[in-house]
Amino acid sequence: MTDSTDPVILIVEDEPAQLELLCYNLEKENYNVIRAENGEDALMLVEEETPDLILLDWMLPDLSGLKVCRSLKGNLKHSNIPIIMLTARGEEDDRIRGLDTGADDYVIKPYSVKELLARVRAVLRRLRPGSVVERLEHGGVIVDTSKHRVTVRGRVVDLGPTEFRLLLTLIEKPGRVWSRDQLLDRVWGRSADVGTRTVDVHVGRLRKSLGSTGEENPIRTVRGFGYSFGG
Numbered sequence: 001m002t003d004s005t006d007p008v009i010l011i012v013e014d015e016p017a018q019l020e021l022l023c024y025n026l027e028k029e030n031y032n033v034i035r036a037e038n039g040e041d042a043l044m045l046v047e048e049e050t051p052d053l054i055l056l057d058w059m060l061p062d063l064s065g066l067k068v069c070r071s072l073k074g075n076l077k078h079s080n081i082p083i084i085m086l087t088a089r090g091e092e093d094d095r096i097r098g099l100d101t102g103a104d105d106y107v108i109k110p111y112s113v114k115e116l117l118a119r120v121r122a123v124l125r126r127l128r129p130g131s132v133v134e135r136l137e138h139g140g141v142i143v144d145t146s147k148h149r150v151t152v153r154g155r156v157v158d159l160g161p162t163e164f165r166l167l168l169t170l171i172e173k174p175g176r177v178w179s180r181d182q183l184l185d186r187v188w189g190r191s192a193d194v195g196t197r198t199v200d201v202h203v204g205r206l207r208k209s210l211g212s213t214g215e216e217n218p219i220r221t222v223r224g225f226g227y228s229f230g231g
């Protein structure tokens, strides 16, 4: 059973069999599914329903998936809605162009539904906190997700996208201890091909950005386990 608090997913796919398969599987996972069979309808539905995530087929009649993606990512009102592109094998250049235009992930057809569902979960985990809470504050650090801005005791700090997501994850639950694997899952997503060492590298960068004023750094190392923010 779905209810109104479950994430809304827009599927844009012109092949009826594919569309049905996706709807069936996503509804089984308790997502609220809305559907469009072409780009124009997709843009209209985004305007009306503001979905939490969009699965966007690359090859659509008339307005292509690429154009839909560009249009949404270029519009401040919708640019934070994550998009997973569905692309056919052999469209390698297109895949890369898709990511250049701001798509958050892509899946190659024919895809395994299980893998696609895992990607959906990873993207929602990674990006949804920011679309729900606008301002998080702890220990002098303020994250304003609507402006994508971080300040430390009034000083604006410039963070890369990974450091920003990492900070968002940590500051969401001050005092909670995260293992490196949990952070990998939340910040990079399960499908990412990175190791736990990557977590250390980015925590190091984040610490440096947050802590150059000499006060105690808010990110604590929990030896042999991982990290926590404050606490």
Ligand code: CA
Pocket (backbone or CB within 6 Å): 013, 014, 015, 057, 058, 059, 060
């Ligand atoms: Ca198609």
